[in-house]
Amino acid sequence: MEKPVLRDPGFYVMVATGFAVLFGAPMVFDFFEIMQMTQYVVLSVFALSLAYIWGFGGILSFGQSAFFGLGAYTFAVSAINMGDTTIPLALAFIIPALFGVALGYFMFYGRISDVYLGVVTLVVTLILWKLINHTAGPEYAIGKSRLGGFNGIPSIPIVNSPGDASADLDPVQLFQFFMVVLIVVYVGLRFLIGSDFGRVSVSIRENETRTSLLGYDVRRHKVIVFAIGSGIAGFSGAMWATYQTFIDPNAFSLEMSAKALIWVMAGGVGTLVGPIVGVIGLQYLSLKLGEMELLNNFVILGFILIVLVLALPKGVVPSIRMWALQGWELARQRRSGAPQGKPVASDV
Amino acid sequence: MDYALIVVMEILRAVSLLVLLAGGLAIIFGMMRVINIAHGEFLMLGGYTVIMSVKAGVNLWIAILILAPIVVGIFGIIVERLVIRFLYGRMIDTLLATWGLSLLMIGGVTLIFGNTSEGVSTPLGSITIGAYQVAVYNVVLIAFAVLFLVAAWAVLKYTKAGLIARATMQNPGMAETLGVNSTLVYMATFGIGSALTGLAGGLLAPVTGVVPSMGVNFIGQSFITVITGGASIIAGTLSASATLGSVSQLVTFGAGPVYGDAALLLAALILLRILPQGITGRIFTRSL
Numbered sequence: 001m002e003k004p005v006l007r008d009p010g011f012y013v014m015v016a017t018g019f020a021v022l023f024g025a026p027m028v029f030d031f032f033e034i035m036q037m038t039q040y041v042v043l044s045v046f047a048l049s050l051a052y053i054w055g056f057g058g059i060l061s062f063g064q065s066a067f068f069g070l071g072a073y074t075f076a077v078s079a080i081n082m083g084d085t086t087i088p089l090a091l092a093f094i095i096p097a098l099f100g101v102a103l104g105y106f107m108f109y110g111r112i113s114d115v116y117l118g119v120v121t122l123v124v125t126l127i128l129w130k131l132i133n134h135t136a137g138p139e140y141a142i143g144k145s146r147l148g149g150f151n152g153i154p155s156i157p158i159v160n161s162p163g164d165a166s167a168d169l170d171p172v173q174l175f176q177f178f179m180v181v182l183i184v185v186y187v188g189l190r191f192l193i194g195s196d197f198g199r200v201s202v203s204i205r206e207n208e209t210r211t212s213l214l215g216y217d218v219r220r221h222k223v224i225v226f227a228i229g230s231g232i233a234g235f236s237g238a239m240w241a242t243y244q245t246f247i248d249p250n251a252f253s254l255e256m257s258a259k260a261l262i263w264v265m266a267g268g269v270g271t272l273v274g275p276i277v278g279v280i281g282l283q284y285l286s287l288k289l290g291e292m293e294l295l296n297n298f299v300i301l302g303f304i305l306i307v308l309v310l311a312l313p314k315g316v317v318p319s320i321r322m323w324a325l326q327g328w329e330l331a332r333q334r335r336s337g338a339p340q341g342k343p344v345a346s347d348v
Numbered sequence: 349m350d351y352a353l354i355v356v357m358e359i360l361r362a363v364s365l366l367v368l369l370a371g372g373l374a375i376i377f378g379m380m381r382v383i384n385i386a387h388g389e390f391l392m393l394g395g396y397t398v399i400m401s402v403k404a405g406v407n408l409w410i411a412i413l414i415l416a417p418i419v420v421g422i423f424g425i426i427v428e429r430l431v432i433r434f435l436y437g438r439m440i441d442t443l444l445a446t447w448g449l450s451l452l453m454i455g456g457v458t459l460i461f462g463n464t465s466e467g468v469s470t471p472l473g474s475i476t477i478g479a480y481q482v483a484v485y486n487v488v489l490i491a492f493a494v495l496f497l498v499a500a501w502a503v504l505k506y507t508k509a510g511l512i513a514r515a516t517m518q519n520p521g522m523a524e525t526l527g528v529n530s531t532l533v534y535m536a537t538f539g540i541g542s543a544l545t546g547l548a549g550g551l552l553a554p555v556t557g558v559v560p561s562m563g564v565n566f567i568g569q570s571f572i573t574v575i576t577g578g579a580s581i582i583a584g585t586l587s588a589s590a591t592l593g594s595v596s597q598l599v600t601f602g603a604g605p606v607y608g609d610a611a612l613l614l615a616a617l618i619l620l621r622i623l624p625q626g627i628t629g630r631i632f633t634r635s636l
Contacts, residue, residue: 060440062447110621118443119383119571120620126568127613134606254564258447265444298455305448309441310434 005194014273015183022179026172034175040280041178042243045185046236047263047275053229055270056193058205059222063121064233064260066128067096069252071234072241073132073147076156079242081143086162089238096234097227104223104230111219122254129252152248156241178239185232189272192228201225255301262305268315277317354480355601361486362600363593364493368552369566370573370585371496372545377574378581379517379537382432382442386450387570388563389457390542394420394549395558396457399466408471408554416550417543424542428535436534450563457560467557485554492551496544501582513537568609572616578626587627592616 005011025037046068053059071092078088103124107117136149145153158168159177169177192198203211204218212218241247250256266282267274282304289300312319373387384390394416401411427449435442472484504510515523516533524530556562573592577584595615600608623629 060443062443106617106621111624112620113624116575116620116624118440119575120617122385123568123572123613123616126564127610130606130609255451258451261444261447296455296458298451299459300455302448302450302452302455305451306431306445309445309448310431313441 005190010273011190015187018179018183018186022176022183026175031171034172038171038175038178038243040283041175041182042236042239043259043263043279043283044276045178045182045239046233047260047267047279048182048185048189048272049229049232049236050260051264051267051269051272051275052189052193052232053225054264055272056189056198056205057201057222057225057229058208059226059229060118061121061226061229062118062254062257062261063123063125064229065252065254065256066121066125067100067230067233068237068240068256068260069128069132069247069249070096070099071237072247072251073153073237074234075238075241076153076247077142077145077147079157080145080153080155083157084162084164085157085159085242089159089235092238093231093235096237097231100227100230101223104226108219108222108226122257125252125254125257129249129254132249132252148248150249152246154246156245156247158245159242174243178243181235181239186272193272197221197224255298258301258305262301262308265308265315266304266312268317268319271315271317274315274317278315281316350477350480353477354482357482357486358601359594359597360490362597363589364490365552366569366573366589366593367493367496367585368489368548369570370577370589371500372541372543372548373570374574374577374581374585375500375544376538376541378579378584379513380436380534381439382436382538383439383446383571384541385443385446385567386427386453386563387545388565388567389450389453390420390424390545390563391549391552391566392457392558392560392563393423393453394546395553395556395562396461396466397546398550398553399468399558400461402468403466408468412550412553413547416546418546420546420549421539421543424545425535425539427542428538432538433531433534454560454563461560463560465557465559468554470554489551489555492547497582497586504581569612572613576616576619576626578623578628580628584626584628587631591619591627 021037026034029037046064049067050061050064053061074095075085075088075092078091079085082088103121107120112120132147133150135147136151138146140147140149147153159174160169161167193202200211200216200221203214204216204221208218237251240251263278263282264275265278267276267278286297286300308315314322369391372390373384376382376384397416397419398408398411401415402408406415431445431449432442435445470483470485472488474481474483476482504514512523512528512533515526516528516530520530523533552566556565569592573585573588576592577586577588592612592615596608596612599611619627623631
């Protein structure tokens with residue numbers, strides 16, 4: 001049973017940490033480190049999109065990068081055409097969300113069950129990736145922006161203050177803007193999960209048949225959850241595009257989807273903190289291992305994924321929480337001199 | 349007339365290709381309910397086995413028909429022992445673990461052989477039909493697809509091993525009480541499925557060439573065929589391959605291969621919307 005959001009001290013700790021990083025980091029870290037952290041922030045938003053639909057809606061999507069890529073391309077094309085970035089940012093949420101509704105309609109109203117769902121989302125991602133790779137010729141252009149196929153789209157505008165296309169944010173402001181987005185997404189999702197709607201989606205995750213017998217429209221519910229996740233993923237794609245000022249079809253790649261899954265799994269399915277921890281930990285690890293140039297990224301990612309599934313299927317955060325609870329229980333028993341029973345993990 | 353013949357040939361080739369690609373996957377999925385995301389990389393491994401042995405001076409046909417299935421089959425058994433067997437009944441975890449395996453294999457092969465495309469020339473040359481040239485190798489592909497379907501049907505229907513396999517597939521607990529060693533059956537099934545995938549990869553190698561990331565090009569089609577086919581191994585594979593292969597090949601004729609792929613997916617999505625359990629979930633339900 002989840003506690004009400006406003007009575008959970010963890011929620012305040014997270015928000016306070018968020019604000020501390022938002023204002024503190026630019027004072028403590030140098031320019032390069034801020035750029036690096038910006039990347040973690042963007043990818044954390046992406047990870048949260050999957051953490052929500054998988055952990056709290058029971059929808060395992062292998063195609064989260066489809067929405068990430070779609071958001072990135074939507075932002076790139078519309079920002080290049082419009083100059084100003086305010087409307088493109090909104091579009092980067094809306095268009096992937098609409099695509100999520102369309103795809104979700106096919107999948108959930110077709111009653112495609114969990115594993116099939118994974119495969120269908122995977123295949124959709126592959127097809128989008130192939131199609132976008134195919135758009136190299138000059139005939140594939142939307143307005144002023146050529147899609148560029150496998151060459152990608154260069155010189156994507158940086159986010160500017162609303163209404164003034166010439167006032168680009170500098171890297172520190174961009175970092176702060178992204179931190180605000182991350183905090184808003186985190187707080188929004190926490191409240192959504194705590195709401196009536198969120199409780200129904202958790203009950204769908206736990207038992208779909210029972211929920212539908214209680215009178216909830218499971219299919220419509222899942223479509224909405226999926227669409228929200230898609231929108232957030234799309235928005236993180238736009239953040240990625242403007243952060244790099246460049247986007248290529250790899251945004252749609254399976255590697256990107258795999259990374260999202262690994263972060264969420266590593267951190268812990270069914271938490272929102274876990275995936276953020278996962279992003280920071282694994283991206284840092286993969287940066288350091290990459291510097292050694294011994295193994296390539298695929299080997300590292302693949303190995304981590306297999307080991308995680310076999311050894312730590314619950315993820316880091318839930319495991320630590322469980323160990324902590326057991327340890328605390330054990331210590332309490334020792335102190336009170338009570339007979340030592342088998343420690344019971346209470347579900348918090 | 350000649351053109352019509354060519355179109356029919358091409359459609360048959362596309363259907364056969366899907367049968368070969370999806371066959372191994374369908375066996376593993378149909379019997380064990382394990383979805384092997386690394387399927388594309390098993391194909392790639394079969395392809396590499398052929399190309400590397402031909403470069404080492406082995407006869408092409410020996411490489412395709414013997415070496416590729418053996419190498420990939422053994423690899424499959426090793427994978428089953430090391431990873432998959434811990435995950436039976438945890439379908440989602442198998443998906444994740446085999447995805448990890450797929451990334452690991454792409455990375456590993458890139459480390460060993462480098463990220464370059466390798467190939468051998470397509471054997472057997474071509475024949476002329478009217479104004480068109482047709483590669484004889486296409487006929488070989490079609491023949492192997494037919495052979496696979498007939499052989500799988502015969503083995504499952506008429507041999508003792510087939511009977512045990514079907515029993516374990518239907519009810520593993522009951523089969524075990526009757527003295528079937530289901531661990532062994534699962535291991536053998538995974539091995540055979542992998543070996544078939546290796547054979548398919550070997551057959552593909554002279555046509556497409558090999559590159560570490562080649563699996564990506566086939567995995568979508570393979571999965572969608574198996575899923576659209578539904579639970580029955582042979583009827584499902586055949587009916588889904590026939591439907592999807594025809595659609596994608598006809599669109600390819602009209603608009604080019606990229607749209608052919610997209611049409612395949614779209615057709616599959618619509619089919620799944622109508623028949624969520626796959627084709628054999630509604631029609632031919634009692635077939636093999």
